[in-house]
Amino acid sequence: MSYSTNQVAPTQPVVNTQPGQPGVYTQPYGGQPGQQYVGQPGQQFAGQPGQNVMLGGMGMGNAVQPPPQVWMPKPPSGPPGCPPGLDYLTQVDQILIKQQIEMMELFTNWEAKNKYRLLNSMGQQVYFAKEESETCMRQCCRENRSFTMHVTDNLGNEVIRLEREFRCWRDSNWCACCSCCAHRIVVEAPVGTVVGYVKQRPSFMAPKYVIMDENEKDILYIEGPCCVCQGCPCDVNFTIHSATDGETEVGKIQKQWGNLLQEMFTSADNFGVTFPMDLDVKMKAVMIGATFLIDFMYFEGAQNRHHY
Incomplete structure (x- = not known):
């Protein structure tokens, strides 16, 4: 492979002066x-x-x-009131979330901090997410652990922050009737400004969540299948409905099947989040937060360490 004089070989690191361009x-x-x-x-x-x-x-x-x-090219400025960095979400109706495989987890039982790449439908990276949590919390509490998820853009600026509190119980949807047991994520965009919440709702079998705005008003509902099984060679769908009538489907969070080795021996998962193009970018950010909560509650454990 040859390179022209004005092109840098990919093995030579350079400082990019115009990040986000093709x-x-x-x-x-x-x-x-x-x-x-x-x-x-x-x-x-x-x-x-x-x-x-x-x-x-x-x-x-x-x-x-x-x-x-x-990386995805930086779009024009978002609409009035669009939080900084969320203008990328005005250009997409789908986000693919791919968790990176941690080799330490693969060969040991050591729980590492999760990292994710957030891509658009063309495979261009939109954001990068990295977990911040205490070592003891990760090793002892595992999927129930509290964490802060930092979501950054292609300039390294933190545009979304997700906060999850520790919950000691997650193996039954019935416990969500008590607010101190219901799993919840707080979504900030930008950091310090709450734009919404994701909260678990009590149910008999199928997992249910509600997406709320900054005033804790119900905006969307999420409902999963009655049996959430990791390791099954198929996709698992969590449908998103409008809170107006509770029936109109407006999007979907899909746990996508990777491959046999990945599903059986790692906790790295792939998700697809679809939503209307004209949906408020704040709610799109909260839907991304809901995806991380669902991942930790149902798919974080490797080798079929799941619950129903």
């Missing part, structure tokens, strides 16, 4: 803002012989390193 790629695997590589859109970069690809890609063993991730 042809600017982030570091392989990481997806985090910072050091970047310049190339042509769609260009495939070859890896080094003998490199191991991460489980959940093409398999385990020696393979060619996948191409780095391309």
Whole structure:
């Protein structure tokens, strides 16, 4: 492969002066803002012989390193009142959330901090999410743990912050009748400004949640299947309904089947979130927060450590 004099080879790190434009790629695997590589859109970069690809890609063993991730171009300014950084959400009606596989978790029982890449339907990275939690909380409380999820844009600015409190019980939807037992996530955008809440609702079997605005007014309802089973080779759908009539479907949170190795031996999951293009960006951000809550409650445990 040859390069022109005005093009930098992908193996040479450079400082990007115009982040977010097509042809600017982030570091392989990481997806985090910072050091970047310049190339042509769609260009495939070859890896080094003998490199191991991460489980959940093409398999385990020696393979060619996948191409780095391309960022979504920064859109024009959002509508009046749009929180900084959420203007990306005005351009999309679907967000794909892909959890990164932690090799330490794969070979040990050590619970690591979760990291996610948030992509649009074209595979361009929109945001990067990273969990902040205490080590003792992760190892002892596992899926019930409290955490702060920092969601950053391609400049490294934190545009969404999710706060989840610890709950000692999650194996029954009945317990959600008590507010101190109901699982909840607080969504801030920007940091320090609450734009909505996701709260578990009591139910007999099927998991239910309510999406509320900053005034705790019900906006949307989420209902999952009666049996939420990890490891089943199929997608699991949580439908989103309007709170106006409780029946009109306006979106969906879908746990997408990865592959057999990923589902059986890791807790890394893939989700797709769909919503109307013209939905308030604040509610889109809260729906993303709902996805993380559902992930932790039903799919975070590896090797079918799930509940119904």
